Amino acid sequence: MTELNVSAIQRFSTGDGPGIRTTVFLKGCNLRCPWCHNPENIRPEPQTLEYKNAGKTVSYGRMMTVDEVFADVMEDADFYRAGGGGVTLGGGEPLLQAEAAAVLLRQLKEADVSTLIDTAGCVPWGKLEAVADVTDMFYFDYKTGDDAKYRTVIGGDRALVFDNLKRLIGLGRNVHVRIPLIPGFNMSEEDCGKICADLGGIGVTHVDLLPFHRLGTSKYEALGLEYAYKNEKPSEPEIIQSIRSFYSRYFVTSTE
């Protein structure tokens, strides 16, 4: 029986694609972005978060069969169909479980439900290929155009990410590139210029800019972990606006 390591299932998840969606967060990630706002989805094993100030504990992580996940998300099918909504697979890195995910996505497609994967794309091409024909839309993170930064800060291979993105676009898939705007990491003009050069060369036309926020702080505390970005305030709107203007010279841009 095909199983998925599910961290949480979030309904009416309006930030993760068009329409009313349910996001299935898959547990486990191969990157270690220090600003990550979903730290509970990084490690594959189950974890319990203890929010001391609220007197609340929340558990994340359980193995569910694809059929169980399918039945769970299909409860909201009427809501998806009301306006282009559907199911989003997020994480963590959902493509670490690409084979099981593909089984779920195929069932959803057969049920005429729209599918979306939110990925960092730092996985062997075969993982993307496994889901490409059953995924209506990809949210594809492109965090930096700098090989060394990608390797040392995040712990991944930029060239692989770039190559995957290029191939996915080459397949004609619907890909939204998303760029988290992380203070001190990728917000300088040089950083932005590199990313634009990379993306412009492979036919990307739209990018979503995601300003940093520190809403994940309490999760780190609840996990007993130190959050490197806990004192980093959200960027001033003017700074976000000027970065957006920069990207707008090359792409259609949007910010949340």
Add this chain to the structure above:
Amino acid sequence: MSILKDLQREMRERPEGKFNPDYFRYQGYKNSKASDPSAVRADGIYALFTLPEPFIYQNDLIVGSIRPIFVDDVDEKEAEAAAEYGKKYPGRGFGQNGDHFAPDYFTAVELGIPGLIEKIEKSKIAHKDSESALIFLDSMKKTLVGLIEKFRAYAAKAEALKTAEGYDAARLDRIAENCLALTVGAPQTFEQGLQLVWMIHNCFVSEGKYAMALGRIDRFLYPLYEKDVKSGALDDDRATELVANTFAKICEHRYMGYDDVVNICIGGVDENGDDAVTGLTYCVLHAVRDVNMPGPNLSARVSHKNPDKFLDECLKVIGTGLGYPALMNDDVHIAALLRKGYELKDVRNFCMVGCIENFITGKQPPWVDGRFDPICFLLDVLHGFDAGTLDAFASMEVFMALYEKRLAEGAQKYAKWAHDVSDVPDPENHTMPFMSCFCDCCIDRALDINMGGAKYPSAHGAVLMGIGTVSDCLAAIEKTVFVDKSLTLSGIVTAIDHNFEGYENVRETLLAAPKYGNNDDFVDKYAVWYTRTLSDMFDQYKTHDDGPIYTAMAANTTNISAGQGLSATPDGRLAGRPLSDAASPTYGCDTRGVTSTLLSVSKPDYTRCACGTVVNQKFSPSAFTDGKRERLMQLIRVYFARGGQEIQINSTSREILKDAMEHPEKYPNLVVRVSGYSAIYVTLGRDIQEDILSRTQHETV
């Protein structure tokens, strides 16, 4: 906008003295030469309408204020005598079908006051052989003549104020012209129509009546609106300004330390079942937005025939933080009222009175309701047997049969109370000649609204408390006692009798059982049962004049007071905690998200709740922004298509967020969304809560 703001500023100045309709009525009573109680009462009402000196605000476009009813220099003896007369001619209160009424403004706008008087004259010819009929018709007429005098007095006042400081002569000319036109005929313009309706409403409020509805203002003023827009005499900005200038005065009460709730109904279908949304609908919606105060209680009838734009405009107004309009599923409401035997065209013209109570516009006596609390009967079952007997119950079915028996006894007792409380023994001493003028058939039948004049009999609303609490209790009992066999009924009784002190593990087990609001049939089936069973029980009973008893799930905030006096319950609820609110799941128990909540709460058959239900939901202000709002619309459309009856949506205000920082226990599931990321607000650290708070302020400015 500035006229509106200036008007609202003017209204803040509190008048001297106290609101005292009795004093003015007394002036009429003491000089009355009549002996028939209706005639004496009409003399009192005539005095109330004609004696107080009219008051016009500098920024009034439409006139009619309750300030003149405030008196501060009443001679002590006069006051005593007035109070005595007040007792001799007592008004009907809420329990006696006295207020909570939606007048027939359709006929009033069509005929005007002179036309209504003419109708009365015709009825007098038809009833020429009945002395009592003639007396009552003359009593009705006297009150309408008083209203005409009131218009004349307002016109004179407007004329007199033209040279007064701060007043605008051109506006006063217009006011005088409108008021005088209404003394001689039906309204000819939108402005006159609005002036007529507002002055009638003002008369009711001056009488001391509460929760008088305006009803379908976008319907009964539509012919005049359409005529004026076509001729170029009116545009939507002006119509909105006029309506806002009128609605602002609904809040006069609030400024003066009183409270009133005036239901206004927009949208839905017309008498033919077609989409009734018009340009005027949006004017009314935007007027309520501009007034931006509680009081004008706006209800939107949302039919599958209404355009998406209507729902979207409603959501925009809700997103301002106002919380209005409440969204009513027109299709379910119509089906529910049809079950009660009203004519289709009358049902299609329903509106609401008070908070959400369905009402056949101008065709039934004023509304009455009471509270029925099913959880108490469940506790009666648990306390009605010794431990040995309880634990010998073979199945959940046995328990349910006993519970149904207790409920049936309770419903019978309630129905008797409902019948008796409204059955005034001497109705001839409690007539309402003025209100009767605005209720269909009273003029033709020459009968008081509560003595057979109204087309339909009265309806009573049995407001059912705690559907969430009851469903959760039953599911917990079934799961722990009969499925898992982890607890015994006697064990549960002991634990709740001790408020779970020393029995924390029992409480944990009960809390772990399925809860209403998570799209789980194991528990949702009890909500379906609750709705069907209780409506069947109340269907067997009638009001004192052979009208129906409706059920409702809309207990306002009485779920809190009802919970305060109650022991712990088998759902794991501690003693004194609130019951579940209205038709909503128990707060904090619907943990799977709003779609699951709505899937659960759309399972009961609400066509059996003819009075109406309330489901409250909160969303952060960002959910109402362009591009995101359409998801709320999709959510509501699906919820309604599945048979949900009502939803009232609140944009999470800064006040709520601040309160949640201080009292996190009250908001365990308050979700905030920022940048497409959602978090449980109370789990966030204080500095991050501050981030969100500052952002919320930014979004709502």
